[in-house]
Amino acid sequence: MTEAASNKPVLLTIRGLRIEGRSDEKWNEIVKGVDLSLHRGEVLGLIGESGAGKSTLGLAAMGFTRDGCRISGGSIDFDGIDLLTAPEPVRRGLRGKRIAYVAQSAAASFNPAHRLIDQYSEGPVQHGVMSKAEAQRDAMELYRRMRLPNPDEIGFRYPHQVSGGQLQRAMTAMAMACRPDLIIFDEPTTALDVTTQIEVLSAIRDIVAQFDTAAIYITHDLAVVAQMADRIKVLLHGEEVEEADTRTMLSAPREDYTKSLWAVRSFERGAQPALPAADVPVVEMRNIVAAYGPVPVLHNVSFEIHRRRTVAVVGESGSGKSTAARVITGLLPPSSGSVLFEGQPLPADYRQRSKDQLRQAQMIYQMADTALNPKHRIREIIGRPVHFYLGKSGKALTERVRELLHLIELEPDKFIDRLPSELSGGQKQRIGIARALAAEPRFIICDEVTSALDQLVAEGILRLLDRLQTEFDLAYMFITHDLATVKAIADEVVVMKDGRVVEQGPKAEMFAPPHDPYTELLLSSVPEMDPDWLDRLLAERAAGRAGGTVQASER
Amino acid sequence: MVATLRFTLWLAVAVVAAAVLGWLFRAVLTRIAPANAARLLRSAPLSASFGMAVIVFYLLVAILAPTIAPFGEREVVGAQFMPASSEFLLGTDNLGRDMFSRLIFGVRNTVSIAFITTALAFAVGAVLGLLAATVSGWIDQLLSRVVDVLMAIPALIFQLLLLTIVGTSIINMILVIALIDSTRVFRLARAVAMNIVVMDYIEAAKLRGEGLWRLIIREIMPNAAAPLVAEFGLRFCFVFLSISALSFLGLGIQPPTADLGSMVRDNATLITFGEVTPLLPAGAIALLTVAVNFVVDWMLHRASGLKE
Numbered sequence: 001m002t003e004a005a006s007n008k009p010v011l012l013t014i015r016g017l018r019i020e021g022r023s024d025e026k027w028n029e030i031v032k033g034v035d036l037s038l039h040r041g042e043v044l045g046l047i048g049e050s051g052a053g054k055s056t057l058g059l060a061a062m063g064f065t066r067d068g069c070r071i072s073g074g075s076i077d078f079d080g081i082d083l084l085t086a087p088e089p090v091r092r093g094l095r096g097k098r099i100a101y102v103a104q105s106a107a108a109s110f111n112p113a114h115r116l117i118d119q120y121s122e123g124p125v126q127h128g129v130m131s132k133a134e135a136q137r138d139a140m141e142l143y144r145r146m147r148l149p150n151p152d153e154i155g156f157r158y159p160h161q162v163s164g165g166q167l168q169r170a171m172t173a174m175a176m177a178c179r180p181d182l183i184i185f186d187e188p189t190t191a192l193d194v195t196t197q198i199e200v201l202s203a204i205r206d207i208v209a210q211f212d213t214a215a216i217y218i219t220h221d222l223a224v225v226a227q228m229a230d231r232i233k234v235l236l237h238g239e240e241v242e243e244a245d246t247r248t249m250l251s252a253p254r255e256d257y258t259k260s261l262w263a264v265r266s267f268e269r270g271a272q273p274a275l276p277a278a279d280v281p282v283v284e285m286r287n288i289v290a291a292y293g294p295v296p297v298l299h300n301v302s303f304e305i306h307r308r309r310t311v312a313v314v315g316e317s318g319s320g321k322s323t324a325a326r327v328i329t330g331l332l333p334p335s336s337g338s339v340l341f342e343g344q345p346l347p348a349d350y351r352q353r354s355k356d357q358l359r360q361a362q363m364i365y366q367m368a369d370t371a372l373n374p375k376h377r378i379r380e381i382i383g384r385p386v387h388f389y390l391g392k393s394g395k396a397l398t399e400r401v402r403e404l405l406h407l408i409e410l411e412p413d414k415f416i417d418r419l420p421s422e423l424s425g426g427q428k429q430r431i432g433i434a435r436a437l438a439a440e441p442r443f444i445i446c447d448e449v450t451s452a453l454d455q456l457v458a459e460g461i462l463r464l465l466d467r468l469q470t471e472f473d474l475a476y477m478f479i480t481h482d483l484a485t486v487k488a489i490a491d492e493v494v495v496m497k498d499g500r501v502v503e504q505g506p507k508a509e510m511f512a513p514p515h516d517p518y519t520e521l522l523l524s525s526v527p528e529m530d531p532d533w534l535d536r537l538l539a540e541r542a543a544g545r546a547g548g549t550v551q552a553s554e555r
Numbered sequence: 556m557v558a559t560l561r562f563t564l565w566l567a568v569a570v571v572a573a574a575v576l577g578w579l580f581r582a583v584l585t586r587i588a589p590a591n592a593a594r595l596l597r598s599a600p601l602s603a604s605f606g607m608a609v610i611v612f613y614l615l616v617a618i619l620a621p622t623i624a625p626f627g628e629r630e631v632v633g634a635q636f637m638p639a640s641s642e643f644l645l646g647t648d649n650l651g652r653d654m655f656s657r658l659i660f661g662v663r664n665t666v667s668i669a670f671i672t673t674a675l676a677f678a679v680g681a682v683l684g685l686l687a688a689t690v691s692g693w694i695d696q697l698l699s700r701v702v703d704v705l706m707a708i709p710a711l712i713f714q715l716l717l718l719t720i721v722g723t724s725i726i727n728m729i730l731v732i733a734l735i736d737s738t739r740v741f742r743l744a745r746a747v748a749m750n751i752v753v754m755d756y757i758e759a760a761k762l763r764g765e766g767l768w769r770l771i772i773r774e775i776m777p778n779a780a781a782p783l784v785a786e787f788g789l790r791f792c793f794v795f796l797s798i799s800a801l802s803f804l805g806l807g808i809q810p811p812t813a814d815l816g817s818m819v820r821d822n823a824t825l826i827t828f829g830e831v832t833p834l835l836p837a838g839a840i841a842l843l844t845v846a847v848n849f850v851v852d853w854m855l856h857r858a859s860g861l862k863e
Contacts, residue, residue, distance in 0.1 A: 329762055350762055358764045371755040375777035385763060435759070 011181055011214050012038040012061060017074035019056050019065060019238075030056050032238040033074065040181065041212040045229030045246070047219060047261070049454035050425060053238040054218045058184045061216060062099045063091045079181065097127040100175035104187040106167040110159040117155030120174045129178050142173040145210070146203045164317070165196030169203050176207060183208070183215045189224060193316035193481050194525040201227060201527075202538055220454050222261060223527030226250055227534040234258050246531050260456070262529070267459050267488045269466055271508075272308065280343045281306050282443050282475040283328060283361070288337035290327050297323045298334070298499045305443065308469060310476040312490035312507075314483065314522065320499035321479045325445045328477070329363060342442075359389045362436035366448035368428035372420040378405075378431060379416050385438040404434045408464060426457035430464065437468065443475045450485055462489050483526045487511065495519050577605030599853055606849030613843055617663040624656035629811040636825060639832075646832055649821050654832060660813040661836055666843065668729060668808070669794045673787065675733035676794075680740025681783055685771045687741070688748035699745070702738045710735050711800060718806045728807055732797050736790055743786055747779045781855050788851030792844045799840075815840050 019031040031053040038044050046054045056069065063083030065071060076083040078099065083091060095101075100123075103109040111119060121135035130138060136155070143151035146169040159167060168188055175183050188204065189197040205228060208215050217228045225232055225246075232249045234241040234257070242255045253259050281304035290298040298320050305311045313321040326332040328339055330350030339346045341360060347353050365371035372381055383401045386392050392400055402412035408430040420428055429449060436444050446465065450458035466489060469476060480486060486493060486507070493510040495503045495518065503516040515523065524537060581604035585593045599607070616623065625644075626632050630652060637647040645654035687695040705713070717731045751757065752775065760774045799816025801807030808814035815836040822833035 331758070331762070350764075353764075355764050358762060363759065363762060365755045365759070367755065371759060373756040373760075373774055373778070388763060388765070439763075 008040040008042070010037055011040045011042075011079055012036070013075075013077040014057075014061065015075045015077075017057070017060060017076065018072045019053070019060060019069055020072045021056075021066075021069045027070075027072075029072075030069065030238050031060070034235070034238070034240050036061075036233065038182070038214050038216065040214055042231065043208060043215045043217055043229045045217045045219065045225035045232040046235060047222060047225050047232060048235035048241075049220060049456055051237070052235040054235050055186055057235070058186055058216055058218050059101075061182070061184055062095055062101060064095070093127070096123040096180075097129065097178040098180050099182045099184070100178070100180040102168075102171050102175045102183060102185045102188050105191050106171040106188075107159065107164060107191075109171065110167065112159050115156055115158055116162070116170050116174075120155060120170075120177055123174070124177050127178060135177065138177065139173065142176055142207075143170070145207055146170070146173045147199070148173075163196070165192050165200055168192060168200050172200075172204055172207065176211065176213070179211055179213075181214060183213055185215060185217045185219075187219050190219065190221070194483065194527075195316055195521060197224075197527070198525050198534070198537070201534060204228070205534070221527065222455070223529050223533075226529050226531045227527060234261070250529055250531065267462060269310070269489050269491070272491050275306055275309075279306055281340075282342060283477070284340040284343075285324065285328065286338050286340060288324070288327055288334045288339070290323060290332055290334040290337075292323075292332075296499065298327065300337070301496075301499070301501055302337075303494050303501065303504055305475045305477055307442075307475050308473055309491045310469065310478050310489055311492045311494060312478045312480060312486040313494045313496060314480060314486055315496035316481055316522075318498075319496040321496050322447060323499070324496070325363070325447055325477065325479055328445065329361060355389065359385075359439045360441050361443045361445070362439050362441040363445045363447065364429075364432045364436050364449050367452055368425065368432050369420075371432050372428060372435075374420050376419075377416075378418050378420075381420070381431060382434045382438050385435060389439050400438075404438055407437065407468070408434045424457075425453055426460060429453060429457075429461055433461070433464065433468070437472070440472075441474070443477070445477045445479070447479045448481070449478075451480065451482060458485070459488075465489065483523060495522065573605045574601050576608050577601040577603075580604050580608035580611075598857075602849040603853035606846040606853075609842060609846035610850065613662060613666055613846075616659055617666055620659050620663040624653075624659045626653040626656040628656065628660040628813050630656075636822075645835065648818070649824070654822075654835075657813045657818060658815075658835060658839065661815040661818055662839060664808060664813055665795065665798060665815045665840070668725065669791060669798060672729045672732045672794050672798075673736070673791045675729065676736035676790065677740055677783070677787060679733065680737035681744045681776075681779075682771070683737070684741040684744025685748045685775055685779065686767075688745045688752055689767065689771055689775060691752075695745075698741070702741050705735065705738045706742075710797070714797065714801060715804065715806065718801070723806050723809070725808065728798070728801060732794060732801075736794065736797075740783075740786065740790065744779060744783060747782050748775055751775050751778050785851055785855045788848045791847055795840055795844070 014034065014036040016033045016035060017031055018029060018033055020027040021030045022028075034053075034057060036044070036057070046057065048054050056066070059065060060071060060076060061078075063076060063078075063086065071084060074084075078094065081090065081094070083094075110116070117136055117139050120139040121130075121132050124130040124135040124138070125132050139155050140152050143154055148154050148166055148169055154162060154166070154170070162170065172183075172185075172188065185204065189200050192200060201224065207213075217225060219225050229246050231243065231245045233243040234249075234255070236257055241257050242249075242253070244254075249258070250262075253262055284302075284304040286302055288298050288301045289296070301320070301324060303311065303313075313324060315321045323332060327334050330339075330346065330348065330353055333348035339348070341357065346357060350358065376384075379398070379401055382404050383397050386400050386404075387397055390400075398416075401416060405412040405415055410427060410430055415423075415427075420431070423431065432449070449465075450461050453461065462485065465476065468474060476489075478485075478489060490507045492506050493504065494501055495510070495516070497518050502518050503510065510519065511523070524540075527533060578601060581596060581599060581601075584596050584604070584607075588596055596604070631650055632653050633643060633647045633651050635647065635649055635651050637643055637651070639646045643653050643655065645658065648654050648657060683698055687698045713735060714731050717734075718727060721727045721731070757770070757774055760770055765774070795816070798807050798814070799819075802814050802817040803820055808817065810817065818836040819833055825833050
């Protein structure tokens with residue numbers, strides 16, 4: 001495919017592109033002179049951590065910059081049209097018609113007030129490519145090709161009536177509406193579960209191949225890009241690190257930075273010594289049944305978490321894993337069953353728990369952005385639990401906050417008076433960890449703490465959590481849908497589906513066959529770095545193996 | 556033609572003067588303010604520093620009114636409607652009182668009453684609104700339905716009704732206007748807080764075991780501040796109008812107390828003779844309104860974290 005593609009004419013050429021963004025009253029360079037060329041029908045993977053400028057570069061390929069950004073140098077040539085000097089109407093004529101864009105979060109990008117098919121038709125009708133009726137017929141055809149269920153009917157639903165994975169496919173179909181020459185995919189599967197991700201990936205790949213569309217595929221997930229791209233370009237701080245075709249890049253990366261990206265998945269927590277026979281679990285869920293109003297969410301869920309142990313609770317969205325955490329914290333009192341803390345039952349509602357009971361169980365959230373009060377300084381965010389639970393104030397309080405900042409490897413003098421908005425994603429998550437530690441708890445719930453982070457940053461967080469666990473004798477409940485994270489940090493695994501525990505046991509047993517069919521589906525859905533992985537998996541699924549018989553529950 | 560030209564010229568002069576005033580005021584403030592505040596003030600746009608200058612000016616006028624004013628508030632010092640002269644800077648009004656002195660006292664009375672009323676409306680409305688959103692359940696239902704009922708009655712009619720019941724006095728007027736305005740603030744505060752109480756950091760604070768008061772004041776309030784501050788600027792202007800309307804109907808600030816709103820009405824006849832004097836009190840209200848909104852815009856811009 002690669003050789004075939006490179007024989008085709010060049011579609012997009014970017015030379016020495018420089019883009020600046022305005023912050024703190026001055027212009028900072030975000031993209032620092034990047035070259036890029038793309039042939040017709042070729043898929044180029046752009047990878048790098050957040051802030052590397054990949055999305056900015058992707059948007060610039062449409063001749064577009066976000067508010068507060070400007071293109072300060074270089075050239076962008078799309079099929080003979082200079083996108084930088086072309087007048088706005090020309091550029092507008094290209095967008096949606098010859099260059100299309102698929103955003104990361106389809107749920108946030110669709111207009112919730114209009115039906116899918118109406119949003120689909122908007123582009124073709126606007127550009128005068130099709131009439132509305134033609135566009136609707138075409139939409140059904142593309143929905144069928146994207147393997148959406150009920151393709152003739154699904155378009156007449158509103159965005160909130162279809163699942164996340166379906167929405168992402170609908171958006172890809174929409175980008176295809178005018179049969180563009182180039183599509184820019186900006187992390188299209190990052191927000192999806194592994195099981196759903198497979199479907200979206202294979203649908204995208206097929207449709208791009210069918211229409212011979214060129215694509216720029218932006219992601220921070222190396223295993224995903226290995227499946228999708230013909231060529232890979234690695235970016236760091238707005239500069240190109242290296243570029244090569246996928247197989248070469250995976251087998252023989254040249255630069256140290258690329259090697260470090262490849263090596264990320266190597267962290268694995270060592271085996272823990274066996275538990276003493278009579279060890280009382282720190283937290284035990286006993287036959288929990290819980291419901292949101294009339295909707296049952298948890299059915300008879302039991303598991304226990306011991307001191308110095310990490311229990312990973314795995315499942316796709318809607319499987320009830322976050323609900324289990326809400327039951328433990330007391331936000332959702334169960335309709336039957338009980339939560340025990342060191343053998344003692346906890347009151348079901350957090351409002352009835354004592355200050356000490358609240359202190360013992362802390363929580364770290366997925367989105368550090370919304371978990372830290374944006375108007376409080378770090379001093380107050382971390383200091384509040386110290387003051388509230390442990391009664392420290394004045395100098396002792398400041399001292400303790402500085403100590404906690406040291407623990408999470410942030411320099412106290414630099415960070416203590418900052419606001420959350422002045423921190424990077426990884427730093428925010430570290431502050432979230434420090435806030436949990438500040439209460440000096442026995443037990444911490446980590447709710448998808450790494451899923452919003454880049455792999456390098458995520459690995460740093462996992463190592464930190466691991467170190468803190470040994471240092472402070474903590475028990476972790478680790479909620480995640482990412483099995484690579486489970487492999488790295490868990491001692492025991494609980495697999496959940498539709499509010500039930502499907503399988504549970506020590507990690508080593510879980511990752512070795514035989515599996516429950518659903519576990520098999522989950523495990524086999526984790527992308528691997530091998531570029532042939534997706535083809536092989538799809539072939540196996542078609543043959544009814546690798547969890548091919550289980551239906552992922554679409555929500 | 557010449558008139559248009561002259562008007563444009565004057566307008567340009569006024570804008571330039573305002574900008575210069577704003578610039579000077581900012582320069583002086585940054586010089587005398589402590590380091591932290593100075594950095595903040597330096598980032599203020601000219602419009603905001605002009606607004607602050609005007610507000611400070613009004614405050615000084617209001618505080619120093621008896622010292623600045625050449626004559627007493629209620630003193631009849633000459634004939635009716637005397638033209639401006641060196642003795643009476645702006646002439647005299649329909650009863651022969653000095654217009655300039657009345658204007659100064661009018662600023663003092665109206666501004667302070669409007670400010671107290673708005674502040675009261677905000678204190679009550681914001682706290683109840685945030686409370687309703689935080690606690691939800693039946694307290695929210697009760698408060699919201701009461702507010703719905705109060706909002707269903709046209710404001711002016713309701714004010715008249717309440718003032719007839721409780722009797723006319725300045726205190727009563729403040730309370731009545733504050734009560735009715737607080738329903739609008741309640742609505743806004745509740746709507747804003749609804750979006751904040753679902754955030755993870757509020758959940759974290761609840762799970763920490765924080766009390767209701769701290770939750771509202773320390774965790775929610777700072778995040779709801781931006782829209783509330785913006786509303787404050789707007790509400791402040793509406794309160795002016797309410798006071799003027801009530802005064803016009805004889806239920807607000809009672810003569811002979813000077814009030815900017817009723818001063819316009821009292822001297823309205825002069826407009827027929829091409830005199831601008833009756834417009835001066837109106838201008839005083841307009842200038843303060845604009846100034847307040849300039850400052851509020853800036854604060855809103857800062858609070859919302861909008862960059863550029």
